[in-house]
Every structure is written in C-alpha cells, then in structure tokens.
Amino acid sequence: MRVLVVRPQASAEKTAAKLKALHHTPAILSLVVPVHDTDAATAGLARRHSAIAITSAEAANVLRAIGGELDRHLLTTVFAVGRATARAAADAGFRTVLAAEGSDGNSLADLIVRHRQDFGVPAEPLLYLAGTPRSQQFEARLDAAGVVYETVECYRMEPTPPKRAVLKPLVVDEKPDAVLFYSRESARHFFELPLVTEYLDSFENTIFLCISRNVASMVPERFAKSVVVSTTPTEEGLLDLL
Numbered sequence: 001m002r003v004l005v006v007r008p009q010a011s012a013e014k015t016a017a018k019l020k021a022l023h024h025t026p027a028i029l030s031l032v033v034p035v036h037d038t039d040a041a042t043a044g045l046a047r048r049h050s051a052i053a054i055t056s057a058e059a060a061n062v063l064r065a066i067g068g069e070l071d072r073h074l075l076t077t078v079f080a081v082g083r084a085t086a087r088a089a090a091d092a093g094f095r096t097v098l099a100a101e102g103s104d105g106n107s108l109a110d111l112i113v114r115h116r117q118d119f120g121v122p123a124e125p126l127l128y129l130a131g132t133p134r135s136q137q138f139e140a141r142l143d144a145a146g147v148v149y150e151t152v153e154c155y156r157m158e159p160t161p162p163k164r165a166v167l168k169p170l171v172v173d174e175k176p177d178a179v180l181f182y183s184r185e186s187a188r189h190f191f192e193l194p195l196v197t198e199y200l201d202s203f204e205n206t207i208f209l210c211i212s213r214n215v216a217s218m219v220p221e222r223f224a225k226s227v228v229v230s231t232t233p234t235e236e237g238l239l240d241l242l
C-alpha cells in the first residue's frame with residue numbers, strides 16, 4: 001500500500017522506516033514544525049511543583065533540550081499520555097513515569113486524580129508543560145476535579161504549508177491508499193490545504209487511519225465510512241490497521 005504519513009518530519013521518518021519494514025510504500029507530509037521554548041520550561045521547573053504532566057512527546061523533547069539543568073528534576077514524577085509520550089519522558093532521564101492508557105487529556109487527568117486518591121493530595125501544584133495550539137480537555141478535567149496546577153507553554157506547533165509543487169505528487173499524481181493521522185491539528189491542517197480541497201473527490205477510495213476518535217473527528221463527514229480508528233492509542237495499533 002502507498003501510505004501517506006501526516007506528522008512532523010522527525011517522527012514521520014521513524015514511521016516511514018517501520019512502514020518500509022512492513023513492505024508498504026511510505027510518503028511523508030509534514031504540515032507543522034515544533035518550535036521549542038526551553039526558557040519557559042526552565043522557568044516553570046524552577047518554581048515549586050509536585051509533579052509534571054505532559055500530553056505530548058514534544059514536551060519531553062523540550063525537556064531533553066534543556067540539558068544539565070534538568071538533572072535535579074529527574075526524580076520528579078511525570079504523568080504522561082500514552083506509552084510513546086511516557087517513553088519519551090523516560091528517554092529524557094525521568095525515573096518515575098506514569099502513563100495513562102488512553103490517548104487524550106481526559107485519561108491523563110483521570111490517572112492523576114486516581115493517584116491523588118491513592119497517595120494523597122500534594123501541597124505543591126502540578127506543573128503542566130503544554131504546547132499550543134492544544135485541546136482544553138486536560139485542563140478542563142483538572143479544573144472539574146479541583147486539581148491545582150500551573151500551565152507552562154513550552155512549545156508551539158507552527159504550520160508549514162507545503163508548496164503546491166511539493167504537495168501535488170503526494171496527494172494527486174500518486175494518490176495514497178491510506179493516510180495516517182496522529183493528531184487533530186495535523187488532520188485539520190491536511191483538510192484545509194487548498195489542493196486537498198480542490199481534489200477532495202479523489203480521496204473517495206482512500207482509507208483514513210486515525211490514532212484516536214478525537215483525531216478522527218477532524219476528518220470530513222463525507223469520509224465517515226473510510227475512517228478507521230486504532231483500538232489502542234499507539235503507533236503499533238495504528239499500523240496494525242494496514
């Protein structure tokens with residue numbers, strides 16, 4: 001199958017290697033680029049906090065970029081969404097990383113609430129290292145549960161629309177059999193591309209594979225029958241759909 005991977009370049013290249021190993025033909029379409037703010041992350045870490053929460057592996061990448069300043073925080077408990085994000089936090093050096101099984105902010109907030117019920121409410125606030133733009137699910141759930149936290153925006157996903165000459169071979173000249181979506185923003189940006197809008201009819205036989213229902217909600221309703229959602233919010237689960 002010809003599979004279009006819609007995610008940031010560094011992550012997409014890793015996915016492409018896995019697809020090749022599965023004898024598929026990958027193509028990469030990067031629509032956003034992460035821009036890190038290590039100063040914001042460092043300032044947030046310097047303030048008193050009980051634990052760290054991250055909803056994306058990109059936040060762990062920011063932490064890793066801090067370097068030696070991070071060492072004294074590596075014993076802090078990290079709450080992470082999904083195994084991939086948890087693995088990125090562990091790779092950054094954190095000793096205790098607790099992963100929510102779900103793929104959204106609600107599941108992470110529920111994990112934190114359960115942890116507090118089991119081990120007590122800490123005196124210091126939770127530090128949420130966030131990106132922008134982002135879903136408000138996680139913060140809304142924490143607010144509803146009365147969890148005290150501080151949000152620090154330490155990265156942003158900056159749109160990088162491809163030129164028509166780059167995009168046309170990927171989505172028109174050689175139509176993909178399947179498109180992989182890992183985030184709501186990537187799916188949204190994809191369907192907002194003028195060239196995709198212009199040739200939308202050509203995707204009638206394309207399968208849109210989404211890592212979660214939250215991501216799938218960004219696929220236009222006309223393709224509802226062509227959307228398949230991973231049963232587990234992991235890349236392994238997503239690739240198993242191929």
